[in-house]
Amino acid sequence: MxxxxxxxxxxxxxxxxxxxxxxxxxxxxxxxxxxxxxxxxxxxxxxxxxxxxxxxxxxxxxxxxxxxxxxxxxxxxxxxxxxxxxxxxxxxxxxxxxxxxxxxxxxxxxxxxxxxxxxxxxxxxxxxxxxxxGALMAKQGQLGGAEALQTPPSAGIRGSPEMTLRFVVLNHQGLHARPAARLMQAMSRFSAGLRLRNLTTQSQEVDARSINAVMTLGVQQGHEVEFIANGEDGGAALEALRLLAESHFGDAPGGAGAGMPLQGRTPLHEAPRSGWLTGTLISPGIAIGPASVLWQEDETALEEDDVGLPSQEWDRLQQALQRVRTEVLETRAALALRADHQTAEIFDAHLLVLEDAELLRWVYEHIHQGAGGAFSVWKDAVERVARRYESLPDEYLRSRIADIQDVGRQVLLALRGDARAAPVEQRAGILAALDFAPSEIARLDAKRVQGLCAARGAASSHAAILARSLGIPAVFGLGEELQQIREGETLLVDATAARVCLLPDEALLAEYEDRARVELKTRQLAHQLRAKAALTRDGHRVEVAANIGQVAEARAAVEAGAEGVGLFRTEFLFFQRASAPDEDEQYEAYREAARALEGRPLIIRTLDVGGDKPLPYLDAGQEANPFLGVRGLRFCLVNRELFSAQLRAIARAAVDAPIRVMFPMVATREEWLEARALWEEAAQSFPAARHVEVGLMIEIPSAVLLVQHLAAEASFFSLGTNDLTQYLFAAERGNERLAHLSDALHPALLQMVARVTEEAHARGRWVGLCGELAGDALAVPLLVGLGVDELSMSVPAIASVKQALRACHAGEARVLARQALSCGSAAEVRRLLAGEAFGEILPGMRH
Structure with missing residues (x-):
């Protein structure tokens, strides 16, 4: 079955x-x-x-x-x-x-x-x-009113060897209906014959796939049972059963028998080893294919053979720098088309490294002082800069070492005359590496590369951001054990569950091939239905919007099925220039984005800089921790002239377009009122703009605690779960060692979401969510159950999230949300959502 x-x-x-x-x-x-x-x-x-x-x-x-x-x-x-x-x-x-x-x-x-x-x-x-x-016989058997129901045991495969598994049942109520149902669910993917007997009561064997037969055995807490399996995948079935038993079939063990160890288990020599490695979810999905391993020698360890005159070496370096600069620009442009503008901006930092005056001056001086040729001096210079980053107190800035080393490696390859700075771009299959450089991910052919797995790396790294933007299933942080895999061996990537199987057996491969086919069909159907409204099965509507960073992305959002823009990041207008854009330039950009949406709502977030996003022409001063310094709305309130010009531009654009305005990083009611007063002052000259809804982002825990007061005046809220998670756990999201805390599905974070929606709805305000969590189809039923009214995400995620909403039932989602809020960890929540603990599939989740 x-x-x-x-x-x-x-x-x-x-x-x-x-x-x-x-x-x-x-x-x-x-x-x-x-x-x-x-x-x-x-x-x-x-x-x-x-x-x-x-x-x-x-x-x-x-x-x-x-x-x-x-x-x-x-x-x-x-x-x-x-x-x-x-x-x-x-x-x-x-x-x-x-x-x-x-x-x-x-x-x-x-x-x-x-x-x-x-x-x-x-x-x-x-x-x-x-x-x-036959259902009543289970109750009669339990109460002693009837003989236990005996059903013919399942046949399995004639002549195949039998394997057995014995253990003591720890469930407080024994194998009652719910554990029996979970047993059947866990066994449903195996073809082996499976029988069960109660050794304590010396019962006859029954079919373990008959819920009535299982319950009529009267298995109580402390009873020893034996499962007998025969068939090709019998060993795998018993191994899955052992894991289920160790989880007490999903029940809390409780009672006097709690903690009783499993005992008397026949060794399952026939059962294949699963070989699962767990890591950090980067990009969800399933991938099965041959491993393409990248443990090759580090190019930076190689040296050049011949060194010319200093002038010749300097010329060689200039040519290499120009070649890499051209490649980076090409990569950036291609990525902006494949993913989005914000993701492509990752490579702006690479361009700045190539043009860094201090770095180039040091290289020039050392080449001309005879310290070495272009290759060795450039390598020394990059290592020197990397060491400086490594000594910084800010974890996020330290994590940018990967970008420095990536650029440095590309220049070294260009100096050696290699055909391309990213040799992995022609690879196919599932790529396995110690770590990935951003340039390597950006140049991958997503049609040939089925998945990515890395021994190191965090969810906040630029390589991870790029993998997500390209939609490639990926798991990082798997540990050095990943190097056990060999070129061409089959790898199974269950990225949704953040795990990789090195040695999948045939039964496991067959199961995941079925899942992959279902996922493909689901993605194809989602694409076909992308323009239709996303109503849950019981008719509840959640608006699906896009996060964008430039006008071109607004058009792409409409094509992808977005019902509006829930987050227009305005920072792109202010970066890569010598001075701030004036009011007219901003007005034209906002008006053009609104036109591209063809009447759909546009939420413009006011300037959010500071922290990891400094403006070169506005000195915010040195700060020991920029993430806890002058950033977001604080920065705007300090730079009022800049802020007022932006508010006037938004008000002008909102005269004849459905524009809403939103303030980032609000920490106190005083900040909110001050910003709101500046908006009203800016809108005075444009009476038609007075209808504009004005809201704020919930990204700081203090705003969650003040939401009752903020809701008295704000029109709406948008939960920025990326920063809210960071500040809630005091764990900078760029810190690889704290990656386990950067999980927006932690019940502590979910309780904050629940508080905001409850308080906002009580005052007639709506609540959106624009963090990465919004684009996670796995989390959709949970967010519906928590009462989120709008989900705003990157453009590639829109179709799949709308399809997950259609598969969801709002009433069931509310039950799911209550269960999630009672969990004690993010891992528990993820098991609840993915059905990993008991194999249960929830609406809109995996299938």
């Missing part, structure tokens, strides 16, 4: 009861056990004032038709006239539908729960009905 990985129809369930509340309650319980993939409809009570008991054949017929498919429909009824109403409803159905609808005599509650579990796995209609009819 294998759970369907596609959209193939499953048996639908109709619950018929005299009480509408009872029908809905039974359906809720069945959905909890069966999961969101099981279709359940109710037909309870009668129309009329108040709570009218009774059954209505027409209502039953409509419920059947609402979820009818070729897989069929099972109808469960409570008593009396419910049976007659169901029989009459059957007569009202079209003749070709009647043969696929069964009326079931099973007990309503127990039968519905068991039927939902069986339907989840694509079990045929008559088998679902048979399991439902």
């Amino acid at each position: 294998t759970e369907p990985h596609d959209n193939s129809p499953r048996v639908g369930l109709v619950i018929v009861s005299h009480s509408r509340l009872l029908a809905e309650g039974v359906a809720e319980l069945a959905r909890e056990m069966g999961g969101p993939g099981v279709q359940i409809a109710t037909a309870g009570g009668m129309d009329g004032p108040g709570s009218v008991l009774g059954t209505d054949a027409l209502r039953v017929m409509k419920a059947i038709e609402s979820l009818y498919s070729e897989a069929g429909v099972l109808v469960l009824m409570d008593l009396g006239s419910a049976v007659m109403s169901a029989e009459l409803a059957l007569d009202l159905l079209p003749p070709d539908h009647r043969e696929n609808v069964l009326l079931c005599s099973a007990p309503l509650v127990e039968g519905a729960v068991v039927a939902a579990v069986q339907a989840r796995f694509g079990t045929p209609l008559r088998q679902v009905a048979a399991e439902a009819c």
